[in-house]
Amino acid sequence: MSIALDIAGLHKVYRSGTVALAGIDLQVKQGDFFALLGPNGAGKSTTIGVISSLVNKTQGKVQVFGHDIDTDLEAAKSQLGLVPQEFNFNQFETLLQIVVNQAGYYGIPKTIALQRAEKYLSQLGLWEKRNARARELSGGMKRRLMIARALMHEPRLLILDEPTAGVDIELRRSMWEFLRTINQQGVTIILTTHYLEEAEMLCRNIAIIDKGLIIENTSMKALLAKLGKETFILDLDVLPSALQLEGFQWRALEGQSIEVDVEKAQGLNPIFSQLTAQQIKVLSMRNKANRLEELFVNLVEHGRGASA
C-alpha cells in the first residue's frame, strides 16, 4: 500500500520567532482514516497549512502520494482536497458558483463540474440550496459546502481541519457517515478535531501533536489499550452510608450515585456482585469521561511534564 502523505523533519518558525513546528515526522498510508489531535496552538493547522501550501515551511520535506511540494507542487495539489477550519468562500456567491469555480481551478471543464456539483451537493443535502448565496446558509450547511467544494476535483487525500466544529450532534453523525462512505470508496482522510469521540468513532490511526512535535503516533486500538484505568458512574436505587466496595476506589456523588475507578485487570463483575450482596440495584451506568479524552489529557500533560 502506498503512502498518501509523507512528512519528514518539518519545521516552521514564523517571522515573529514563534516555533510552530519543531520537527514533525509523519506518514499516512493510502486509504487510512487518520486523526491528528492536539491542544489549541499545538501546530495542527500549521501542519495542514504547509501540506496545502498556504504556509511556507522553514525546513523539511512533504510529499503527497510521492509528489514533493518543493519540486512537483501542482501534482501534489491535484491529489489533495482541503476543508479548512474557517469558512473561506465568497459569502456573496451562490453554492453552485463556488463549487463549479473551484473545479475550474483544477482544470475541470464546466460540463463535468456541473455533474459533480449535483452529485456532491446532493450527497451533502445542499442541492436544493444550490442557487442560494453562501451567506444565507446555516453554520452546518456552510461546513458541508466546504466538504463538497473540496471533493469537486475528486482528491485522493482529503484533509479536514475541525470539520464538525459548531455542528449539532445529528448533523455531525450524518457527516461522519458521509466521511466513512468516501473513505470506504478509497479516499484517504486526515482529520483534526476537538471532539475526541469523533476521532475514536472514525479513525484507525492517530497522531497527537503538542508544541510542534508528534508525541504519539499509533493505531487507535493500540492507544486505547494503553488506558489503564477507567472511571464509571453508577446510579443506584439506594446509597447506604455503610456501602462496601472492597478493592475499588469509589466516591459518593449527588443523589444515589457513586463513581468507581476500575483498573483494567479488575473488570466490572466484582462491583456488581458486591452491590448485589448488599441488595443494592444498579439502575444505570456510564463512563465518566470519554476514554480517549483521558488518554489525550494524560499524554499532553505527561509530555509537558517531561519537557519542563
Place this chain on the structure above:
Amino acid sequence: MNRRYLVAFKSILDKEITRFMRIWVQTLVPPAITMSLYFVIFGSLIGSRIGDMNGFSYMEFIVPGLIMMSVITNSYANVASSFFSAKFQRNVEELLVAPVPNYLIVLGYVGGGMARGMLVGLIVTLLSLFFVTIQIHNLAIIVLTVVLTSMLFSLGGLINAVYAKTFDDISIIPTFVLTPLTYLGGVFYSLTLLPGFWQQVAALNPIVYMVNAFRYGFLGYTDVSLWLALAVVVSFIVVLFSYAMYLINKGIGLRS
C-alpha cells in the same frame, strides 16, 4: 497554454466578470453618472465659453481623456477591491490550494479588471455621443491604448491589494496618487498651454502618454510622440507585471 490552465484561467475570469456584473449599481452606474456630469458641466456649459483647443472644440478635446480616466479608475478599483476582498474573506485560498500557476492568478484578476475598465469605457463613449459627434482617426490605436492602459492599471490595483491590510488601504493610492495624476495628465488641457518647465514636469506623468495616445486615436492629435507613449505604457506593464509576479511568488500578504 494547456487545456487545464485554460479552464483555470477562464474560471478566474468568469468569476471576476460575474462579480462586477452582479454589483453593477456599484461598478457600472457611478462612472456613467460622473462622466455624464463632466460632459454637461465641462463640455457643454463651461466648454462652450473656453473655445477651441488645438483646433478642436473643447468637448471633442476632453472626451477621449474622460473615457481614459474612467478606464483607469475602474480597472484599478476592480482588481484592488476584488483581490483585497478575496484576501479579507480568505477565498483567495481557493486559488492558492489549487494547481493554478501564479501567473494565471495574476492574468485572471488583471483580465477581470480590464473587462470592467473597457466595459465602463464603452459605456462612457456611448454616453458621450449625446454630447458630441465622435470622430475616429485610428481605431487600432484606440483599441491598443485602451487594452494596454486597462492592463497597466489592473496590475497596479493588484499590487495595491497585495499590500493592503484594511479597506482604507485600497483607497489611498486612488485618492492621493491616481486622481491627481489623472487630472494633471492632460485630460482637460493641452500640454502646450503649460509653461516650459511644467511641460517637462508633466512629461514625468505616465498618464499623459496614455491620454495622448488615446486622443490620437480619436482626433489624430497628440502632445507627445505616439510611439514614445506606447513604449512608456508597455514598459510600465512589464515592470508592474514582474513585480506582481514577484509578490505572488513570494506569497506576500497571502502565505504566512
